Amino acid sequence: MLLETAARPARTKPGPPLTSEQAERIRRIRRSGAYVLLIISSAVFLLPFLWMLTTSLKSDADNLAFPPQWFPDSFHFENYVKGWTGSLPFNTFLLNTIVITALSMTGNLISCILPAYAFARLRARAAGIMFTALLATMMIPREITLVPKFIMFSKLGWVDTYLPLIVPEFFGVALYIFLLRQFFTTIPQELIDAARIDGASELRILWSVMLPLARPAIAAICLFSFVGNWNQYLENTLYLRSMEKITLAQGLGMFSGQYVTQYNQMMAVALLSMLPILIVFFLAQKTFIRGVTLTGIAGR
Amino acid sequence: MTAVSVRSTLARREARRFHLFVSPWLVGFVLFSAGPILAAVVLSFMEWNLLQSPRWVGLANYVRMVNDPEFWESIENTVQYGLGAVVLGVSFTFLLALLLNQPLRFQGLFRTVMYLPSVVSGLATALLWINILHPDYGLINKLLASVGIQGPGWLASQEWAIPGLVLMSVWGAGNTIVIYLAGLQGIPKTLYEAAEIDGAGWWRRFWSVTVPMMSPVIFFNVVTGFIAALQSYVLILVMTEGGPGNATMVLGLYIYRHAFVYFDMGYAATLSWAMFVLVIVVTAIQFSLAKRWVHYEFK
Incomplete structure (x- = not known):
């Protein structure tokens, strides 16, 4: 139905x-x-x-009630102000998060499109083994390369800078390359052949045929990259040490360490830090509307 | 020039372009991944507690792993959780995505709501689900009780702990929905129109147009779903710490425990390679099955 x-x-x-x-x-x-x-x-x-x-919105006392109440007796909006402007500089955290997320997202986008196109549409003898290697990097548990990676970046003197969080993002992310490749494979070969016959170069085909048709997938990658970097906790905690460099996710983590029982303020700040993601999602989902794409092959 | 040599020149040019286009990822792989991966291989032959310098122990970690009953138990739990989470997640989110693809009013709002769980921080998710699955006060068991069913013990019971975690994972699968939605936009309308002219009903159009056209995307969700599910442990760590007993001790959690609780990095590395092999085997099975059902426009 x-x-x-x-x-x-x-x-x-x-x-x-x-x-x-x-x-x-x-x-x-x-x-x-x-x-x-x-x-x-x-x-x-x-x-x-x-x-x-x-x-x-709960009062500090209601916070600890067990079994937990689903609805508070009174609404305490001041938790938002208290949480955000309390002892931790959340405005600085927000700014840092924006910088890291924007740079990483840009890096992800420009470094994933070309490899994805190659894996989807170009033939080479090494393609199979490289694609296997690409998938394999997704399968290695992150925790186990964490320590060697940390040693490597600390030898480079990159600890407590944004470099270990941003530079690798400019060299492709296996998951996004795989995702985009799957979308590129669904685009009809006739369109590409037609463009080739018209004398279009490979980059031209990518730019004017593939990318417009893969717009929903690109939007999805932007979204995932944004959310992933925005919420990144483990690596941020590992590499960023100074208070003026840390991010929102870390700030939230410190929050729960500092005031163990104040879930109300923590949730207030967590909700505030979620807002930008929701805005990005709302914008991204607008590209998921049927009928924008693939008008060009009506006559086939 | 003969036809053969023209073809090989073209093939060579195509291969050259392939290598050029792949290079951003390849360079990154060599710079940032290959080293740590090699280090992890070496580490699995060592004993290392992070403080003293590593000591070579040969195959000792591997021998220990094969004879470790908790390891085999964790493999069993991981496979159970992975199968449950992927089968339920991939099919349920597909239906949701079809629903969210309808040209209805408030479409953007509905989509945003379904994505919400994926945005909520892990800690909040864990706290919420502990409350939802609570045997006495939990939302689910209260609902079941209101229709006269005595709900199971969920996270407090050996048999129901994993199903409880599977439920939670399905609910947080917003990314899967997003990928399906993106995929649904790429199906040419003309295919549906042609099918309709041929007299195909909705069921037929679903199986003969939607499913084959979506198969590369479904395949992606199955493959990455398994990889994520077989590796996941963070929420499980917060919610059950592997209990009750060892009922939810998944491999990821077992690795985490050895690496960051017992500081037994060598054994943790060995276990990680076991996980890698598990994931590789599962993925290889899927790629070999894919030839039967995944439809690509380009072969």
């Missing part, structure tokens, strides 16, 4: 055996079914957010 609407947008003309009235009725039933399912699942998915929200 739902898949039907997925396959055929509501605006499409109904098939011949149905009168337009019948078709309209079926469409309306389907659509309300979809709404019901969406609202039920939204409720389930909203839970953590609501719980964070109510926790952030």
Whole structure:
């Protein structure tokens, strides 16, 4: 029922055996079914957010109640101000996080597109083994290369700088290359052949044929890169030491160490630090709209 | 020039371009990954507590691992959790993505809501799910009780702890939904129109257009889903610490414990290579199965 609407947008003309009235009725039933399912699942998915929200508004005393209350007796909005402007400089953390995230994201984008295109569409004898190596780097547990990596970067004198967090991001991320490659493989070969016949260079094909068609995938990579860097905790803690260099995720971590029981302020700050991600998500999901792409092959 | 030599010149040019395009990743791999990976290999033949200098012990760590019953137990738990999380996650999120792809009002809002769990910090997620899965006060068991069902002990029970963790993982699979949504935009409308003209109903269109066209994306989600699930441990560490008993002691957690609790880096490295082999085997099986069901436009 739902898949039907997925396959055929509501605006499409109904098939011949149905009168337009019948078709309209079926469409309306389907659509309300979809709404019901969406609202039920939204409720389930909203839970953590609501719980964070109510926790952030609890009084210090209600915080410790067990079993935990789902709703506070009174609302304490001052937790937000107290948490953000308390003993930790969250404004500085925010600025640092923005700098690291913006640079890393740029690095990820420019370094993943070319390898992904090569793995998807270019033939070479070494392609198979390199692709295996690419996948293998995703399979090695991060914890085990953590210590050797740290030793390497500290020998370079990069500890307590942003370099170990940013420089590697300019050399491709296996997961994103693999993701983009999968999308590049779905683009019809006819489009590429047509561009080649027109004399387009490989870069031109990538830029004017592949990238516009892979826009939803690019948006997804931007989103993942943003969220990943924004929330990065483990590596930041390892490499950044001075208070004026650390990031939001680290600040939140310090928070829980400093005031063990003050979940309310911690949740308040956590919610604030989530806001930019939600804005980025809302922008990214706009590219996930059917019918923008692939108009060029209607005649094939 | 003969046809053969023209073809080989073209092939060589294509190969050269391949190497040029791949070079950003390849250089990074050599600079930042190869060294630490080699170091991790060497480490697995050593005994090292981070303080004293490492000592060569040959195959001792590997012999110890093969004879370690807790290791085998953790493999079993990891595979159970991985299978549950991937099978349930990949199929459920696919249905959700189809739903979120409908041209409905508030589409952006619904999508944002479904992505929320992936944004919430790990600590908050863990605290929340401890509350949801609590045997007496938990939301799920309260709901079950209201329809007259006595809920299981979830994280407090040997049998239900892993299913509880699987539920949590499915709920946090917003990235999988995003990838599906991105994939759904790439299916040419003309394919659906052609299918409709041929008289295909929605079920037929789903199986003959949506699924094959989405297969590279589904494949990606299955492969990366397994890699992530087989390696995951952070939330499990916060929620159960491997308990009750060893019921949720997954391999990632076992590695973490040896590396950062017992400071037994050598054995942790050995266990990591076991995990690597496990993930490689699972991925290789999927790539060999992929030939039967994944449809690529370019071969």
